Amino acid sequence: MVADVDAGRHPRQARSIDSLAGEKLEYVRLGHAIVLSFSGGRQVLIETVAHLDGPGGRVEVQPGAHPSDVLALLLGDVVRSARTRETGELTITFRSGSELRVGVDADFESWAVTGPDGFLIVCLAAGELAVWGDATRRRRRS
Secondary structure (H helix, E strand, O other): OOOOHHHHHHOOOOEOHHHHHHOEOOOEEOOOEEEEEEHOOOOOEEOOEEEHHHHHHHHEEOOOOOOOOHHHOOOOEEEEEEEOOOOOOOEEEEEEOEEEEEEOEEEEOOOOEEEOOOOEEEOOOOEEEEEEOOOOOOOOOO
């Protein structure tokens, strides 16, 4: 039996991902998928072209055999805001003023955001979003 995954899909709906706000980028793993790991156990998986707008201008970031290490410049930076657009694009703004925009692929999954509280949002082909859990819920800090 297949779980009712379709019930969690919210196509073409912009949304805030508040659970990333205030989290510090702790490490970046490069490869065929780029993984950004944040404090609190949150992660962003990037599987398509992204653009980083920062002090040095706009830089294209693409996963693959020889990905750019420019995202290492964000290590230690804290997320000011994160949200999806109606197109499915993911935008993460950092306190430094840098902004990372992850695009959408017409045929494949483009990105995902996960959290230790069971939250998962996946950008499916053509920008459709599948969501499990609550993107606006903040974890309690001890």
